[in-house]
Amino acid sequence: MENVPMKRYTSMRVGGPARYLLYPVDEADLRNILGYLIHKNIPYRFLGNGTNVIVNDKGLDEALIRITRMKRKGYKKTKDGAIADVSGGISLKQFIRDNARRGLSGLENLYWIPGTVGGALKMNAGSFGASVSDPLLTMRVLNAHGHIVTMTRRDAPFGYRTSPIKASECVMNARFNLKSRDKNEIAKDMAHVYSERKKRHPMEFPSAGSVFKGVKGEAAWKFIEKAGLKGLKIGGAGVSEKHANFIVNLGSATANDVRALIDTIKRGVFEKTGVSLEEEVELWGFNG
Numbered sequence: 239m240e241n242v243p244m245k246r247y248t249s250m251r252v253g254g255p256a257r258y259l260l261y262p263v264d265e266a267d268l269r270n271i272l273g274y275l276i277h278k279n280i281p282y283r284f285l286g287n288g289t290n291v292i293v294n295d296k297g298l299d300e301a302l303i304r305i306t307r308m309k310r311k312g313y314k315k316t317k318d319g320a321i322a323d324v325s326g327g328i329s330l331k332q333f334i335r336d337n338a339r340r341g342l343s344g345l346e347n348l349y350w351i352p353g354t355v356g357g358a359l360k361m362n363a364g365s366f367g368a369s370v371s372d373p374l375l376t377m378r379v380l381n382a383h384g385h386i387v388t389m390t391r392r393d394a395p396f397g398y399r400t401s402p403i404k405a406s407e408c409v410m411n412a413r414f415n416l417k418s419r420d421k422n423e424i425a426k427d428m429a430h431v432y433s434e435r436k437k438r439h440p441m442e443f444p445s446a447g448s449v450f451k452g453v454k455g456e457a458a459w460k461f462i463e464k465a466g467l468k469g470l471k472i473g474g475a476g477v478s479e480k481h482a483n484f485i486v487n488l489g490s491a492t493a494n495d496v497r498a499l500i501d502t503i504k505r506g507v508f509e510k511t512g513v514s515l516e517e518e519v520e521l522w523g524f525n526g
Protein backbone atom coordinates (compact mmCIF):
# COMPACT_ATOMS: atom_id res chain seq x y z
CA MET A 239 0.00 0.00 0.00
CA GLU A 240 1.20 3.54 -0.74
CA ASN A 241 0.69 6.84 1.11
CA VAL A 242 -1.03 5.25 4.06
CA PRO A 243 -2.32 7.65 6.75
CA MET A 244 -0.62 6.69 9.98
CA LYS A 245 -3.44 7.97 12.15
CA ARG A 246 -5.19 4.72 11.14
CA TYR A 247 -2.27 2.56 12.24
CA THR A 248 -1.25 4.17 15.52
CA SER A 249 -3.13 4.13 18.81
CA MET A 250 -2.60 7.90 19.25
CA ARG A 251 -4.62 8.39 16.04
CA VAL A 252 -2.36 11.13 14.66
CA GLY A 253 0.18 11.23 11.84
CA GLY A 254 0.48 11.79 8.10
CA PRO A 255 1.01 9.25 5.33
CA ALA A 256 3.79 6.69 5.22
CA ARG A 257 5.29 6.17 1.76
CA TYR A 258 4.69 2.39 1.85
CA LEU A 259 3.05 -0.05 4.24
CA LEU A 260 4.15 -3.61 3.53
CA TYR A 261 2.88 -6.97 4.84
CA PRO A 262 5.30 -9.81 4.11
CA VAL A 263 3.57 -13.19 4.19
CA ASP A 264 6.61 -15.21 5.22
CA GLU A 265 10.34 -14.97 5.91
CA ALA A 266 11.39 -15.33 2.27
CA ASP A 267 8.98 -12.56 1.29
CA LEU A 268 10.39 -10.31 4.04
CA ARG A 269 13.97 -10.99 2.87
CA ASN A 270 13.00 -10.03 -0.69
CA ILE A 271 11.32 -6.86 0.51
CA LEU A 272 14.37 -5.87 2.58
CA GLY A 273 16.71 -6.59 -0.35
CA TYR A 274 14.61 -4.41 -2.63
CA LEU A 275 14.37 -1.51 -0.15
CA ILE A 276 18.10 -1.57 0.57
CA HIS A 277 18.92 -1.78 -3.15
CA LYS A 278 16.63 1.20 -3.88
CA ASN A 279 17.94 3.15 -0.87
CA ILE A 280 14.49 3.41 0.67
CA PRO A 281 14.62 3.77 4.46
CA TYR A 282 12.40 1.38 6.40
CA ARG A 283 11.14 0.60 9.88
CA PHE A 284 9.15 -2.16 11.49
CA LEU A 285 5.69 -1.34 12.78
CA GLY A 286 3.79 -3.51 15.24
CA ASN A 287 0.43 -2.28 16.50
CA GLY A 288 1.67 1.33 16.56
CA THR A 289 0.90 1.69 20.27
CA ASN A 290 4.20 3.28 21.25
CA VAL A 291 4.88 5.59 18.32
CA ILE A 292 3.80 9.08 17.35
CA VAL A 293 4.15 9.91 13.68
CA ASN A 294 4.66 13.46 12.44
CA ASP A 295 1.75 15.17 10.57
CA LYS A 296 3.84 15.47 7.39
CA GLY A 297 4.20 11.71 7.29
CA LEU A 298 7.19 9.49 6.58
CA ASP A 299 9.21 9.11 3.41
CA GLU A 300 9.87 5.55 4.48
CA ALA A 301 8.55 2.04 4.10
CA LEU A 302 6.89 0.53 7.14
CA ILE A 303 6.91 -3.22 7.43
CA ARG A 304 4.36 -5.11 9.53
CA ILE A 305 4.78 -8.82 10.17
CA THR A 306 1.34 -9.11 11.74
CA ARG A 307 0.19 -11.59 9.06
CA MET A 308 2.95 -14.06 9.95
CA LYS A 309 1.30 -16.02 12.71
CA ARG A 310 3.49 -19.03 13.52
CA LYS A 311 2.99 -20.41 16.97
CA GLY A 312 3.57 -23.62 18.82
CA TYR A 313 4.02 -25.13 22.25
CA LYS A 314 6.47 -27.81 23.34
CA LYS A 315 5.85 -29.52 26.68
CA THR A 316 8.52 -29.38 29.37
CA LYS A 317 8.72 -31.02 32.83
CA ASP A 318 6.96 -28.13 34.53
CA GLY A 319 5.18 -26.29 31.71
CA ALA A 320 5.98 -25.54 28.09
CA ILE A 321 8.17 -23.58 25.75
CA ALA A 322 6.03 -21.30 23.61
CA ASP A 323 7.34 -20.29 20.21
CA VAL A 324 5.49 -17.25 18.93
CA SER A 325 5.74 -14.92 15.95
CA GLY A 326 6.85 -11.36 16.65
CA GLY A 327 3.77 -10.09 14.83
CA ILE A 328 1.22 -11.69 17.09
CA SER A 329 -0.77 -9.66 19.60
CA LEU A 330 0.74 -9.89 23.10
CA LYS A 331 -2.73 -9.83 24.63
CA GLN A 332 -3.87 -12.75 22.46
CA PHE A 333 -0.70 -14.68 23.25
CA ILE A 334 -1.26 -14.27 27.01
CA ARG A 335 -4.89 -15.42 26.58
CA ASP A 336 -3.78 -18.49 24.60
CA ASN A 337 -1.27 -19.35 27.32
CA ALA A 338 -3.93 -18.97 30.01
CA ARG A 339 -6.27 -21.36 28.18
CA ARG A 340 -3.49 -23.95 28.32
CA GLY A 341 -2.76 -23.31 32.00
CA LEU A 342 0.59 -21.67 31.20
CA SER A 343 1.87 -18.80 33.27
CA GLY A 344 4.64 -16.20 32.91
CA LEU A 345 3.30 -13.05 31.28
CA GLU A 346 -0.04 -12.37 33.01
CA ASN A 347 1.20 -9.10 34.58
CA LEU A 348 1.52 -7.71 31.07
CA TYR A 349 -2.06 -8.54 30.17
CA TRP A 350 -3.79 -5.81 28.13
CA ILE A 351 -0.59 -4.07 26.96
CA PRO A 352 -1.89 -3.43 23.45
CA GLY A 353 1.20 -4.18 21.31
CA THR A 354 2.64 -7.12 19.41
CA VAL A 355 5.19 -9.55 20.85
CA GLY A 356 7.93 -8.02 18.62
CA GLY A 357 7.05 -4.45 19.63
CA ALA A 358 6.95 -5.48 23.28
CA LEU A 359 10.41 -7.06 23.06
CA LYS A 360 11.87 -4.03 21.26
CA MET A 361 10.57 -1.76 24.04
CA ASN A 362 11.05 -4.36 26.78
CA ALA A 363 7.47 -3.54 27.74
CA GLY A 364 6.40 -4.21 31.27
CA SER A 365 3.87 -3.61 33.98
CA PHE A 366 3.17 -4.57 37.59
CA GLY A 367 6.85 -5.28 38.21
CA ALA A 368 7.27 -7.70 35.29
CA SER A 369 8.89 -7.30 31.87
CA VAL A 370 8.29 -9.23 28.68
CA SER A 371 11.94 -10.30 28.70
CA ASP A 372 11.63 -12.05 32.10
CA PRO A 373 10.49 -15.46 30.79
CA LEU A 374 12.24 -15.03 27.41
CA LEU A 375 14.58 -17.80 26.30
CA THR A 376 15.63 -16.83 22.78
CA MET A 377 14.67 -14.57 19.90
CA ARG A 378 15.16 -15.11 16.18
CA VAL A 379 16.08 -11.72 14.77
CA LEU A 380 16.41 -10.76 11.11
CA ASN A 381 19.20 -8.23 10.71
CA ALA A 382 19.77 -5.60 8.02
CA HIS A 383 21.97 -8.04 6.05
CA GLY A 384 19.06 -10.43 5.70
CA HIS A 385 20.58 -12.91 8.18
CA ILE A 386 18.68 -14.53 11.01
CA VAL A 387 20.54 -14.44 14.31
CA THR A 388 19.40 -16.22 17.44
CA MET A 389 19.83 -14.11 20.56
CA THR A 390 19.71 -15.48 24.06
CA ARG A 391 19.10 -13.26 27.05
CA ARG A 392 22.75 -13.62 28.00
CA ASP A 393 24.13 -12.16 24.78
CA ALA A 394 21.24 -9.73 24.48
CA PRO A 395 20.89 -7.62 27.61
CA PHE A 396 17.53 -5.98 28.27
CA GLY A 397 17.08 -2.95 30.53
CA TYR A 398 14.30 -0.70 31.72
CA ARG A 399 12.36 -0.15 28.46
CA THR A 400 15.50 -0.94 26.46
CA SER A 401 16.47 -3.96 24.40
CA PRO A 402 19.36 -5.10 22.23
CA ILE A 403 17.13 -4.95 19.13
CA LYS A 404 18.24 -2.31 16.62
CA ALA A 405 15.82 -0.18 14.57
CA SER A 406 16.92 -2.06 11.42
CA GLU A 407 16.18 -5.48 12.95
CA CYS A 408 13.01 -7.52 13.12
CA VAL A 409 12.01 -9.96 15.84
CA MET A 410 10.66 -12.87 13.80
CA ASN A 411 9.97 -15.28 16.67
CA ALA A 412 10.49 -15.49 20.38
CA ARG A 413 10.63 -18.47 22.72
CA PHE A 414 9.26 -18.14 26.22
CA ASN A 415 9.64 -20.49 29.14
CA LEU A 416 6.17 -20.81 30.66
CA LYS A 417 5.21 -22.69 33.83
CA SER A 418 2.12 -24.79 34.48
CA ARG A 419 -0.29 -23.15 36.87
CA ASP A 420 -3.92 -23.51 37.91
CA LYS A 421 -6.10 -21.97 35.17
CA ASN A 422 -8.40 -20.28 37.69
CA GLU A 423 -5.45 -18.64 39.43
CA ILE A 424 -4.11 -17.34 36.12
CA ALA A 425 -7.56 -16.02 35.16
CA LYS A 426 -7.88 -14.31 38.55
CA ASP A 427 -4.53 -12.53 38.10
CA MET A 428 -5.40 -11.43 34.57
CA ALA A 429 -8.75 -10.05 35.73
CA HIS A 430 -6.98 -8.16 38.51
CA VAL A 431 -4.42 -6.68 36.10
CA TYR A 432 -7.19 -5.64 33.71
CA SER A 433 -9.29 -3.97 36.39
CA GLU A 434 -6.26 -2.10 37.79
CA ARG A 435 -5.36 -0.85 34.33
CA LYS A 436 -8.93 0.25 33.70
CA LYS A 437 -8.93 2.11 37.01
CA ARG A 438 -5.61 3.87 36.40
CA HIS A 439 -5.41 4.39 32.62
CA PRO A 440 -7.57 6.64 30.43
CA MET A 441 -8.62 3.77 28.15
CA GLU A 442 -11.57 5.80 26.87
CA PHE A 443 -9.26 8.07 24.78
CA PRO A 444 -6.66 7.29 22.10
CA SER A 445 -3.12 7.46 23.49
CA ALA A 446 0.31 5.88 23.20
CA GLY A 447 0.43 4.72 26.83
CA SER A 448 2.96 6.25 29.18
CA VAL A 449 4.76 9.08 27.41
CA PHE A 450 7.81 9.35 29.68
CA LYS A 451 10.05 6.86 31.41
CA GLY A 452 10.22 6.75 35.18
CA VAL A 453 13.13 8.55 36.80
CA LYS A 454 15.30 6.56 39.22
CA GLY A 455 12.39 4.33 40.19
CA GLU A 456 9.93 7.23 40.57
CA ALA A 457 6.92 7.29 38.26
CA ALA A 458 6.95 10.16 35.73
CA TRP A 459 3.33 11.14 36.51
CA LYS A 460 4.43 12.32 39.96
CA PHE A 461 6.75 14.95 38.47
CA ILE A 462 4.12 16.05 35.95
CA GLU A 463 1.55 16.49 38.72
CA LYS A 464 4.09 18.30 40.90
CA ALA A 465 4.70 20.72 38.04
CA GLY A 466 0.96 21.43 37.93
CA LEU A 467 0.58 20.16 34.38
CA LYS A 468 -2.23 17.62 34.84
CA GLY A 469 -5.13 18.53 32.54
CA LEU A 470 -3.03 20.92 30.40
CA LYS A 471 -4.28 21.05 26.80
CA ILE A 472 -2.68 22.09 23.54
CA GLY A 473 -4.99 21.94 20.53
CA GLY A 474 -6.75 18.59 20.62
CA ALA A 475 -4.19 16.90 22.89
CA GLY A 476 -4.33 16.89 26.66
CA VAL A 477 -2.48 15.60 29.72
CA SER A 478 -4.91 13.01 31.03
CA GLU A 479 -6.87 13.96 34.15
CA LYS A 480 -6.77 10.30 35.14
CA HIS A 481 -3.05 9.58 34.69
CA ALA A 482 -0.69 12.51 34.15
CA ASN A 483 1.86 10.41 32.20
CA PHE A 484 -0.70 9.79 29.44
CA ILE A 485 -1.25 12.31 26.66
CA VAL A 486 -4.69 11.69 25.21
CA ASN A 487 -6.20 12.61 21.89
CA LEU A 488 -9.37 14.45 22.83
CA GLY A 489 -10.75 14.02 19.32
CA SER A 490 -8.96 16.34 16.94
CA ALA A 491 -5.32 16.22 18.03
CA THR A 492 -2.52 16.58 15.50
CA ALA A 493 0.96 15.18 15.94
CA ASN A 494 2.14 18.77 16.34
CA ASP A 495 -0.23 19.24 19.31
CA VAL A 496 1.14 16.08 20.92
CA ARG A 497 4.73 17.11 20.28
CA ALA A 498 4.12 20.62 21.64
CA LEU A 499 2.59 19.12 24.77
CA ILE A 500 5.56 16.78 25.23
CA ASP A 501 7.98 19.71 24.95
CA THR A 502 5.90 21.85 27.32
CA ILE A 503 5.77 19.06 29.91
CA LYS A 504 9.53 18.51 29.72
CA ARG A 505 10.20 22.22 30.14
CA GLY A 506 7.65 22.64 32.94
CA VAL A 507 8.87 19.61 34.89
CA PHE A 508 12.48 20.69 34.59
CA GLU A 509 11.72 24.25 35.74
CA LYS A 510 9.65 23.09 38.71
CA THR A 511 11.56 19.99 39.84
CA GLY A 512 14.96 20.01 38.11
CA VAL A 513 14.16 16.59 36.62
CA SER A 514 14.75 15.89 32.91
CA LEU A 515 12.08 13.54 31.61
CA GLU A 516 12.93 11.17 28.78
CA GLU A 517 10.35 9.94 26.28
CA GLU A 518 9.25 6.33 26.45
CA VAL A 519 7.24 6.78 23.25
CA GLU A 520 9.07 6.96 19.94
CA LEU A 521 8.66 10.12 17.84
CA TRP A 522 8.87 9.28 14.14
CA GLY A 523 9.62 11.86 11.45
CA PHE A 524 10.01 14.91 13.70
CA ASN A 525 12.99 17.20 13.34
CA GLY A 526 15.11 17.46 16.46
Ligand SMILES: Cc1cc2nc3c(=O)[nH]c(=O)nc-3n(C[C@H](O)[C@H](O)[C@H](O)COP(=O)(O)OP(=O)(O)OC[C@H]3O[C@@H](n4cnc5c(N)ncnc54)[C@H](O)[C@@H]3O)c2cc1C
Pocket residue numbers: 249283284285286287288289290291305326327351352353354355356357358359360361362363364365403405407408409410439441445446447448520
Ligand atom coordinates in the same frame (compact mmCIF):
# COMPACT_ATOMS: atom_id res chain seq x y z
C1 LIG B 1 -3.36 2.22 26.43
C2 LIG B 1 -1.90 1.83 26.39
C3 LIG B 1 -1.34 1.21 27.49
C4 LIG B 1 0.01 0.84 27.48
N1 LIG B 1 0.54 0.27 28.58
C5 LIG B 1 1.84 -0.11 28.58
C6 LIG B 1 2.42 -0.72 29.73
O1 LIG B 1 1.76 -0.97 30.73
N2 LIG B 1 3.74 -1.04 29.69
C7 LIG B 1 4.51 -0.80 28.58
O2 LIG B 1 5.70 -1.14 28.60
N3 LIG B 1 3.99 -0.22 27.48
C8 LIG B 1 2.68 0.13 27.45
N4 LIG B 1 2.14 0.72 26.34
C9 LIG B 1 3.02 1.02 25.17
C10 LIG B 1 3.02 -0.06 24.06
O3 LIG B 1 1.80 -0.79 24.06
C11 LIG B 1 4.18 -1.02 24.23
O4 LIG B 1 5.42 -0.37 24.14
C12 LIG B 1 4.12 -2.12 23.14
O5 LIG B 1 4.98 -3.14 23.50
C13 LIG B 1 4.47 -1.63 21.75
O6 LIG B 1 4.17 -2.67 20.83
P1 LIG B 1 3.71 -2.37 19.35
O7 LIG B 1 3.57 -3.65 18.63
O8 LIG B 1 2.51 -1.49 19.34
O9 LIG B 1 4.96 -1.59 18.81
P2 LIG B 1 5.01 -0.28 17.88
O10 LIG B 1 4.44 0.86 18.63
O11 LIG B 1 4.44 -0.58 16.54
O12 LIG B 1 6.58 -0.09 17.75
C14 LIG B 1 7.37 0.19 18.89
C15 LIG B 1 8.83 -0.13 18.55
O13 LIG B 1 8.98 -1.53 18.32
C16 LIG B 1 9.52 -1.74 17.03
N5 LIG B 1 8.96 -3.00 16.52
C17 LIG B 1 7.66 -3.31 16.32
N6 LIG B 1 7.55 -4.60 15.91
C18 LIG B 1 8.80 -5.09 15.83
C19 LIG B 1 9.37 -6.35 15.46
N7 LIG B 1 8.63 -7.40 15.08
N8 LIG B 1 10.71 -6.49 15.51
C20 LIG B 1 11.51 -5.46 15.90
N9 LIG B 1 11.04 -4.25 16.26
C21 LIG B 1 9.70 -4.08 16.23
C22 LIG B 1 9.16 -0.51 16.22
O14 LIG B 1 10.02 -0.30 15.12
C23 LIG B 1 9.31 0.56 17.28
O15 LIG B 1 10.67 0.86 17.43
C24 LIG B 1 0.79 1.09 26.32
C25 LIG B 1 0.20 1.70 25.20
C26 LIG B 1 -1.13 2.05 25.23
C27 LIG B 1 -1.75 2.69 24.01
